[in-house]
Amino acid sequence: MGNIWTITKRELRGYFASPVAFVFIVIFLLLAGFFTFMIAQFFKVGQATLSQTSYSPMFFGWHPWLYLFLVPAVGMRMWSEERRLGTIELLLTMPITPWQAILGKFLASWAVVAIALALTFPVWITVNYLGNPDNGVIVGGYIGSLLMAGAYLSITAMTSAMTRNQVVAFIVAVVISLFLILAGFPPVTDMLVTWAQPWIVDLIAAFSVMTHFESIQKGVLDSRDILYFVSVMAFCLFTTSTIIRAHRAG
Amino acid sequence: MIQVRDLKKNFGPKAAVNGVSFTVERGEVLGFLGPNGAGKSTTMRMITGFIPPTEGSIKIGDHDMLENPLPAKRLIGYLPENAPSYTDMTVAGFLGFTAELRGMSGDAKKKAVERVIEMCFLENVRHQSVDTLSKGYRHRTCFAQSIIHDPDVLVLDEPTDGLDPNQKHEVRTLIRRMGEKKAIIFSTHILEEVEAVCSRAVIIDRGKIVANGTPRDLKMRAPTAGAVLVQFTDGNGADVAQKVGALPGIDRAEVVGERPLTVRAYPHKRSASEDTARAINELAAKERWPLQQLHVEEGRLDEVFRSITLPDTKKEATK
Numbered sequence: 001m002g003n004i005w006t007i008t009k010r011e012l013r014g015y016f017a018s019p020v021a022f023v024f025i026v027i028f029l030l031l032a033g034f035f036t037f038m039i040a041q042f043f044k045v046g047q048a049t050l051s052q053t054s055y056s057p058m059f060f061g062w063h064p065w066l067y068l069f070l071v072p073a074v075g076m077r078m079w080s081e082e083r084r085l086g087t088i089e090l091l092l093t094m095p096i097t098p099w100q101a102i103l104g105k106f107l108a109s110w111a112v113v114a115i116a117l118a119l120t121f122p123v124w125i126t127v128n129y130l131g132n133p134d135n136g137v138i139v140g141g142y143i144g145s146l147l148m149a150g151a152y153l154s155i156t157a158m159t160s161a162m163t164r165n166q167v168v169a170f171i172v173a174v175v176i177s178l179f180l181i182l183a184g185f186p187p188v189t190d191m192l193v194t195w196a197q198p199w200i201v202d203l204i205a206a207f208s209v210m211t212h213f214e215s216i217q218k219g220v221l222d223s224r225d226i227l228y229f230v231s232v233m234a235f236c237l238f239t240t241s242t243i244i245r246a247h248r249a250g
Numbered sequence: 251m252i253q254v255r256d257l258k259k260n261f262g263p264k265a266a267v268n269g270v271s272f273t274v275e276r277g278e279v280l281g282f283l284g285p286n287g288a289g290k291s292t293t294m295r296m297i298t299g300f301i302p303p304t305e306g307s308i309k310i311g312d313h314d315m316l317e318n319p320l321p322a323k324r325l326i327g328y329l330p331e332n333a334p335s336y337t338d339m340t341v342a343g344f345l346g347f348t349a350e351l352r353g354m355s356g357d358a359k360k361k362a363v364e365r366v367i368e369m370c371f372l373e374n375v376r377h378q379s380v381d382t383l384s385k386g387y388r389h390r391t392c393f394a395q396s397i398i399h400d401p402d403v404l405v406l407d408e409p410t411d412g413l414d415p416n417q418k419h420e421v422r423t424l425i426r427r428m429g430e431k432k433a434i435i436f437s438t439h440i441l442e443e444v445e446a447v448c449s450r451a452v453i454i455d456r457g458k459i460v461a462n463g464t465p466r467d468l469k470m471r472a473p474t475a476g477a478v479l480v481q482f483t484d485g486n487g488a489d490v491a492q493k494v495g496a497l498p499g500i501d502r503a504e505v506v507g508e509r510p511l512t513v514r515a516y517p518h519k520r521s522a523s524e525d526t527a528r529a530i531n532e533l534a535a536k537e538r539w540p541l542q543q544l545h546v547e548e549g550r551l552d553e554v555f556r557s558i559t560l561p562d563t564k565k566e567a568t569k
Contacts, residue, residue: 006350010336017338017379086334090395093298093330094351095323248301 003096007104008111015074015112024074025116028066032120035062050127050138051217059123060141060217064181064209067113067152072173075109075156076166079244083164092248102240106157106233113149117142137219144216147229148209152177154236161243177209180232184208251276251325251403251433252297257306259292259457266292267303268457274450276402279429281448281465282437285559289457290437291331294407297435298328310403324352327401329409333392337381341372341391344380345398352399366394369424385412393421397428404428406436410443422447441551455559468554475549476520478527482511483540490539497529510542 015021036042036050036059050059082088091101127133155176160169182188184205192201205211209232212225252274259267267289274280284290295301297308299319308315313322335344342363349359367376370390375383380391389412396404409425410418425434426447438444444451445465453461453468461468469475482490487505494515495503499522503515517526523546534541 002353003351006347010339010347013343014336014338085337086330086332087336089295089300089330090328090334090348090392093300093323093326093328094348095320095353096351097320 003100004104004107007091007096007101008108011078011105011108012111015108020074020077021112021115024070024112025119028070028116029119031066031070032059032062032123035059035066036123047131049133050123051141051219059120060145060213063145064148064213067149068174068177068181071113071149071152072156072159072170072177074112075153076160076170076173078105078109078157079161079240080164080166080169083247084166088244092244098241098244102157102237102244106153106237109153109157110146110150113153114146117145117149134219137217140219140221141217143221144213144225147216147226148213151180151209151229151232151236154233154240155180158236158240158243161240161247180207180209182208184210184212184214251311252435253307253309254293254297255307257293257296257308258304259289259296259301260304265457267296270306270454270457270459272452272459272462274403274433274435276433277430278450279425279434279436279448281444281451282435282454283439283441283444283451283555284437284454288454288559290454291407293454294328294405294435294437295330298326298405299323300330324399325401326403326405327396327399329393329396329404329406331407332411333389335380335388335392335395338379340377340379341383341387342367342376344391345394348395349398354399362398362400366398369397370394371420386414386417389413390417390421402432404432404434404436406434408438409436410438410440418443441555445551453555453558460558461554465551466548469549469551470520471557472549472551472553473557474514474547474553476517476523477547478515478517478523478530479506479543479545479547480513480515480530480534480541481543482513482534483542485511485539487511487513493533493537494530497526497533499526499529514547 040058040062042058051061079088082091092098124138127138128135152173156169156173159172159176160166162172163169185208189201189205192204209229212228215222216225254273255271257267257270258265270289270293272280282290282293292301296303297310297315299315299322302316308322310322311325313325315322336347339347345363345366346359349362354362367373370393372387372390372394375387380388383391393406393409396406406425410421413421422443425436428434429447429449436447448465450463451461451465451468452459461471480494487508490511491503491505491513494500494513497515499517501516501518503513506512506514515526515530517523527544527546531541531544
């Protein structure tokens with residue numbers, strides 16, 4: 001536990017010593033604001049919600065798309081930088097287990113996203129000032145958004161363990177994440193329905209972050225949705241450890 | 251402290267390390283020599299637990315590196331090749347981080363960081379970020395990391411690579427001093443370093459140990475070891491060589507330089523070098539050759555190194 005925290009602290013310092021964390025937080029806040037207020041017309045729709053209005057997705061509804069590019073940008077350095085600098089050799093010859101290193105790094109990058117998400121609190125204040133939203137639903141939205149970011153990050157951890165090149169790690173992570181979005185994105189599922197059995201479409205959609213995030217952000221905290229995100233993270237981090245072990249074994 | 255037995259490592263079909271065994275006790279400094287790609291770094295990476303061996307066993311102290319890596323790793327300080335460190339941290343921050351991973355905190359951690367900063371002359375740069383440092387300082391920072399927990403076992407992969415002559419001297423002195431109480435393995439390309447620092451040297455070539463002994467023993471394996479080198483201010487080379495070569499107990503003598511005239515005489519037996527030298531001295535006095543210098547050659551490590559590690563085909567070609 002102590003070792004995980006030591007590594008998390010180091011990684012967090014690394015994020016804030018380089019501009020990565022600040023750039024991510026600022027761009028995330030700008031884009032979240034832009035989509036909420038300009039695209040979704042927060043002030044004009046006259047509905048006190050942060051999830052879904054009758055016209056378009058609201059605040060949380062844009063998160064899967066924002067995270068698609070921003071989260072891999074945060075996580076891409078996680079392991080590829082270690083490999084490029086050669087510090088992975090130092091880290092893994094320390095008296096720690098590889099799992100402590102994997103978790104420590106993952107938690108640090110997750111914390112960066114969590115900070116960015118927490119800094120969207122003015123939106124929450126605004127919607128409470130203007131109307132009477134269901135705050136339980138909003139809390140659900142935040143939890144779902146954080147879980148989704150964690151799932152994307154674990155995918156990025158995995159791709160970044162594969163290569164010493166951060167750009168490659170970024171692109172592969174974006175592609176995998178995009179697949180996980182599109183598998184349950186209504187326009188895509190609508191198209192699939194025209195030529196595949198409904199159960200196949202449901203099966204594919206069950207793999208999508210959209211399907212699971214959708215219900216959480218409506219305020220339905222279903223254990224199956226939480227289990228989905230947790231298992232994506234567990235699977236990807238496990239794969240990360242396998243990749244690192246295979247890389248060391250040569 | 252370090253026990254390595256039948257270590258093998260294959261990368262695909264290629265055997266990088268092929269059956270390496272040795273031990274290093276406390277108080278020993280083992281020099282690891284070999285051409286590039288001989289398997290030095292791979293062996294060190296296996297000893298420190300970074301890569302698992304294909305076959306063989308590694309024991310550090312009483313702990314098996316493969317079955318029980320954490321206690322084994324606790325005993326080791328490791329300086330990897332190229333001395334990597336986190337470039338976004340300050341020197342003191344980086345050393346503090348490694349101290350924490352070594353299980354130190356609070357006062358103990360502060361003291362450990364201070365100690366290695368002083369030992370490795372990092373005082374001037376302690377608050378500087380690693381990516382602004384010159385190569386020598388980076389190297390010393392990583393070296394400081396390896397001794398932060400005062401380990402019983404030190405594994406140093408080319409600890410003097412990229413340092414200037416003064417820094418090299420400092421690091422060698424440090425290694426020699428620490429070698430009195432620790433078990434140290436270090437690899438190097440620089441042969442004088444082995445003579446200056448090591449109590450024992452191992453030459454490794456194409457994944458196998460081809461020589462193992464004290465630097466003195468190894469030097470004895472040089473073709474010129476035990477030969478008598480004699481120098482005259484003046485004289486007829488062919489005549490001198492012929493007369494020296496005719497002395498009893500001498501195999502052959504050859505002229506290796508004119509002006510001053512230098513002749514090298516090879517005795518039948520290496521143990522007879524002293525007698526040979528005396529005989530040549532007497533001959534020179536009798537013939538009134540102007541003797542300038544006469545000594546028994548110790549042999550040079552680079553000759554041994556070349557004769558052992560040059561691939562056979564190349565050896566044929568140079569003949």
